[in-house]
Amino acid sequence: MAALHLGPPSTGFTVNQAATVLGPGAWWLFPSRRLDGVSPLAILSPASGRSMLAGKAVNDNALISRQGGIKYVIGPDGSLQTVPANTLAYDYSNGVREMLFEGAATPGIRNSTGAGATQSGAVLPTYWGTYNGGGLTRYVTPAITEKGFPCLDIRMAGVLTESSWTLYFERTTAAGIAAVQGDTVTESLFLALVGGSFAGLEVRLELYERDSAGAGIIGSRSADIKGDVSGSPRRFSHTYTMVRQDCAYAHPRLVFLSSIGTAIDFTIRVALPQWEKAAVASSPVPTSGTLVTRPTDLAPLWAGAADATAWAWRGNVPSPVASVGLLDATGGAYIESGTTDPTLLRMVGAVTQIGDTGVVPGPVGIVIGWGPSGRRLQNAGKAVRADSTLVTFDRTAMRIGRAAGFSTGHIVRLRELVAWRLSERPSVDGVQSQAKVWSA
Numbered sequence: 001m002a003a004l005h006l007g008p009p010s011t012g013f014t015v016n017q018a019a020t021v022l023g024p025g026a027w028w029l030f031p032s033r034r035l036d037g038v039s040p041l042a043i044l045s046p047a048s049g050r051s052m053l054a055g056k057a058v059n060d061n062a063l064i065s066r067q068g069g070i071k072y073v074i075g076p077d078g079s080l081q082t083v084p085a086n087t088l089a090y091d092y093s094n095g096v097r098e099m100l101f102e103g104a105a106t107p108g109i110r111n112s113t114g115a116g117a118t119q120s121g122a123v124l125p126t127y128w129g130t131y132n133g134g135g136l137t138r139y140v141t142p143a144i145t146e147k148g149f150p151c152l153d154i155r156m157a158g159v160l161t162e163s164s165w166t167l168y169f170e171r172t173t174a175a176g177i178a179a180v181q182g183d184t185v186t187e188s189l190f191l192a193l194v195g196g197s198f199a200g201l202e203v204r205l206e207l208y209e210r211d212s213a214g215a216g217i218i219g220s221r222s223a224d225i226k227g228d229v230s231g232s233p234r235r236f237s238h239t240y241t242m243v244r245q246d247c248a249y250a251h252p253r254l255v256f257l258s259s260i261g262t263a264i265d266f267t268i269r270v271a272l273p274q275w276e277k278a279a280v281a282s283s284p285v286p287t288s289g290t291l292v293t294r295p296t297d298l299a300p301l302w303a304g305a306a307d308a309t310a311w312a313w314r315g316n317v318p319s320p321v322a323s324v325g326l327l328d329a330t331g332g333a334y335i336e337s338g339t340t341d342p343t344l345l346r347m348v349g350a351v352t353q354i355g356d357t358g359v360v361p362g363p364v365g366i367v368i369g370w371g372p373s374g375r376r377l378q379n380a381g382k383a384v385r386a387d388s389t390l391v392t393f394d395r396t397a398m399r400i401g402r403a404a405g406f407s408t409g410h411i412v413r414l415r416e417l418v419a420w421r422l423s424e425r426p427s428v429d430g431v432q433s434q435a436k437v438w439s440a
Helices: 303-307 426-434
Strands: 003-007 042-044 051-053 057-058 073-074 081-084 098-102 129-132 136-148 149-159 164-168 184-197 204-209 216-221 234-241 247-258 262-275 310-317 325-329 334-338 346-347 354-356 362-371 374-381 386-387 397-402 411-422
Touching: 003 216, 136 262, 136 325, 149 184, 184 204, 184 247, 204 234, 204 303, 216 234, 247 262, 310 325, 310 334, 325 362, 334 362, 346 362, 346 374, 354 374, 354 386, 397 411
Parallel strands: none
Antiparallel strands: 003 234, 042 051, 042 411, 051 057, 073 081, 098 411, 129 164, 136 149, 149 262, 164 247, 184 234, 184 262, 204 216, 204 247, 310 362, 310 411, 325 334, 325 397, 334 346, 346 354, 362 374, 374 386
16 A cells, blocks of 8 residues: 655644634625525634634634644644644644544554664664664664654665665564554654665565564555655655454564665654554654553534534545544434445434445535425535435534544544524535535
8 A cells, every 4th residue: 555645734824723813804704605595603614714603703712622632733834733632733734724633542652752762872762673784884863853853863874785674663572563453554654864865775664464473474565655755754654454364463664675785875864653553644642662642532512503504514534434423413423424334424413314425535525404394415526415304313512523532543634614504404506505625
């Protein structure tokens, strides 16, 4: 599977603060914001940096809150930024300002910050190690900070007497990362080339299966990423599902492949390697010797959200996770992923569901609404769905995600949430006009 490359974004909002209100007054009255001629009750728009509630421009935290722990996000300049607990998290990993919510995670690399590395003796960080690469001399420069990232530089120079040099992040199997057949795992790290070149080399992320005795079984490598590695830390990831019945561990590694006799000289800057049992990389969880758990996020909406009878949800859901809510209420989900097919996003609000397939992972633009005639839904680019089922689920409290928080592996990148109060379910033309993945 090809490595995922997330480059530094180029937009310019301030991160970790309430959204700045931008644009002319009463922008929410524009025709493009109306559903069947009705202006919105509320707009939460992290991507545009402006939000509204009941006809007044407001900060985002008037509409939604995040209840969760410290989070680390990518700022508008590509830097690593710290979001305090119980504070809205804005992330620019996709080059657009997105509000980030995600489930609990305990990534399996005990030392992602490079603790224990020393320049004298070229000692690698605690628990890190190397394999092969005979004929090379190693140099280590520890404790480098670039754009907020805790980094270290590793230089390898010489003539290869083996066909590869491998850097791995958990040196012993006994303290390795438990994984069994069928587990889907993702390795990620921030990488830069700060000296020399990768001439004559392939650079790949690797997840390697080992049995209970520590013997190597089989591995999976990403596509060659050397052409995407720049002079500043950029995140790469590789996802793999364990295939062998005798698999007991999965070791995340970075491998440099060539042929015997190749002369090499490169210096890489490495930051925040991470391994997790999930289909995509979640936000970084720095560690310095012991595992750290990032708690789940809870995302309750404002108290009057129950007044809305139509919603547009725009953003990105990078991984399909079964039966998780994008819009949830006291009585149950209103927009959720399917149970047997988590790529499906469906409208609920009652015992039966209506929905579509092939929406997740990726950008989402879904509109739902209800009234005395029943329900209507459209996912962007899909056919309009409708039925005569009446919405019955209680909406005393509404939220993004579930009441207990986001599931493990569930990540939501919200760009815009719009609510309308209608007397009837929206028309076909109405949902078609609003079912788009992004509205500036």
